[in-house]
Amino acid sequence: MVGDRRRDGCKNVNRRTKRNPSTTQREEAPAEVQIRLARPDDATIVATVLHKSFVEFEPLYTRRGFAATTPDAAQVLARMREGPVWLAVRNAEVLGTVAAVLKGKSAYIRGMAVLPAARRLRVGARLLEHVEHWAFQEGCKRLFLSTTPFLDGAIRLYEKFGFRRAEGGTHDLFGTPLFTMEKDLHRMN
Numbered sequence: 001m002v003g004d005r006r007r008d009g010c011k012n013v014n015r016r017t018k019r020n021p022s023t024t025q026r027e028e029a030p031a032e033v034q035i036r037l038a039r040p041d042d043a044t045i046v047a048t049v050l051h052k053s054f055v056e057f058e059p060l061y062t063r064r065g066f067a068a069t070t071p072d073a074a075q076v077l078a079r080m081r082e083g084p085v086w087l088a089v090r091n092a093e094v095l096g097t098v099a100a101v102l103k104g105k106s107a108y109i110r111g112m113a114v115l116p117a118a119r120r121l122r123v124g125a126r127l128l129e130h131v132e133h134w135a136f137q138e139g140c141k142r143l144f145l146s147t148t149p150f151l152d153g154a155i156r157l158y159e160k161f162g163f164r165r166a167e168g169g170t171h172d173l174f175g176t177p178l179f180t181m182e183k184d185l186h187r188m189n
Contacts, residue, residue, distance in 0.1 A: 031091050033123055035130040038085040038097070043073040046085060049097050053113035060150045065176030079111065086130055088114070088123045098127040100135065107135035109145040112154070124157050136185050144182040
């Protein structure tokens with residue numbers, strides 16, 4: 001605990017550690033998640049993260065819809081030529097990914113995925129903050145994305161970040177239902 005006395009009588013001022021009540025050892029606080037631009041040699045890991053993040057939902061997609069949501073490494077490389085792809089990394093482990101494509105004065109967010117074991121660590125929030133800052137720096141006035149109605153956790157995150165369902169109703173990805181969510185950026189400070 002911060003500010004407590006250690007056994008040797010010295011004051012503990014290390015704010016990055018905490019006592020584990022079941023042992024006398026100290027545990028390191030979790031390292032912060034870093035966002036970095038993906039490189040071409042990261043294409044396989046991006047494809048792996050996308051697949052592992054969506055595989056639990058595979059039965060809810062059509063076969064072609066799932067394949068489009070979880071591109072292979074060659075398809076990820078093609079996406080990298082269309083716009084930036086970022087990775088969320090902690091302790092050299094990739095926990096999530098997101099990509100963006102400029103569409104006029106808008107940025108289209110795609111390929112947003114967080115590994116199941118990393119959910120609730122604010123990885124998705126960090127990725128969204130990063131892409132939103134990038135889009136604002138690029139002069140975008142709007143962000144938009146497509147999502148499926150069964151990705152409840154993702155939808156809650158998008159709504160928390162100010163995204164709202166766009167007019168126009170639903171559409172589909174090879175038979176998998178989708179709807180568009182959008183956020184205006186002109187209000188950012």
